Amino acid sequence: MADAPDNPHQSLAIEASLQGEAYGFVRERLRLPMGLEASFGWLRHPPTLMVVPRWADGRVLLLRRYRPGVGQRLLEFPSGRLAAGETAAQAAVRLLDGLLGPDPGPSAEGADTNPDPHGAEDGPAMAAPWEPLGQLRPNPGYSDEHMALGLVRLGPQRDPLPNDRAEGLLRGDDGSTGQLVSLSPAALDGALASGDEPLDGRTVTAWFLARCRW
């Protein structure tokens, strides 16, 4: 609907560019649909995903993740870049296995209580189904990043108490490190309402959408 690029801008010239390891930045002269011509800077970013993992007991899994660029430990759902040719559902399995260890597989109980509505396109390895929540543009003012948001209901065979995981469990390409946190929906809502918590826009958006289908 509204996402259709019915009247996109025109690129007139790339004035300068700077390539980082994972993403690059360009300053480009554009003609906007309204007719105005000007130079704009924007980040060219590979596609990403963020997953809302729901434990069988109803809590959600988050990371307290150190972000060097802002010098703070933010409360975030697991996220990452999509590998070449990888679907969001496959990437979610990779991310969660990286955090929690390999999924021991759906138990009989889990298979009964956790039907897979998207399994046909995800392949037989898809133990925990990916429920798409929406397509986020985390920063549409100066980044072309597309982030797929989805919910994964973890089976009862997963360990719901990974509280012994040490700092440094997760180490991102950007130097970020993280620690696992499990919260009830009410506790997460309370943390986000407290005024003390710096709000990660991607996480709050994913949570808003997950709440719609809780």
Next chain:
Amino acid sequence: MAPLPPPEPSRLLETAAALDARKIRFEINRWQLPNGLEATFGIIRHPGASLAVPVLADGRVVILRQYRFAVASRLLEFPAGTLDEGEDPLTTMERELQEETGYAASRWDALGAMLPCPGYSDEVIHLFLARDLRPLPNPPAGDADEDLEVLLMEPAALDAAIASGDEALDGKSITAWYRARQLLNL
């Protein structure tokens, strides 16, 4: 839950390269992290911004359909703008609300600070709820490069649009709407 950890800035060791573009700057930096490790990555330096959820007396929200070249789409967004140097975020928001929507507000509540992309941008967006709105007979002109349409939406219609799967979702607007709904008890 454990109390929020205090800020722990990383130490900037070197800016290997940088590129300026209007209000933002992209730097490739080498950092020393609080745990002693060193890492090199690119980051956008941004002056910060403000965003408001404007709510009319009848409960409808004032929202924009705005063209964004970086994603080649027209997104549903609440009014927002970049801070001028040294500017108080509320002052920015009062100005941007008038320019972008043609309304002024006399009741403001802070909804917190959000980080749209903490992995590659240091931008902080200050969120507000704007109430007691009045239309301006002669609203001030906005920025020349803004391509937007002003809409009035019922909260339920906004919720439905966000959850529909048809919209490319603007993270700062949905974050602000989540916080506004908490404050408004919706």
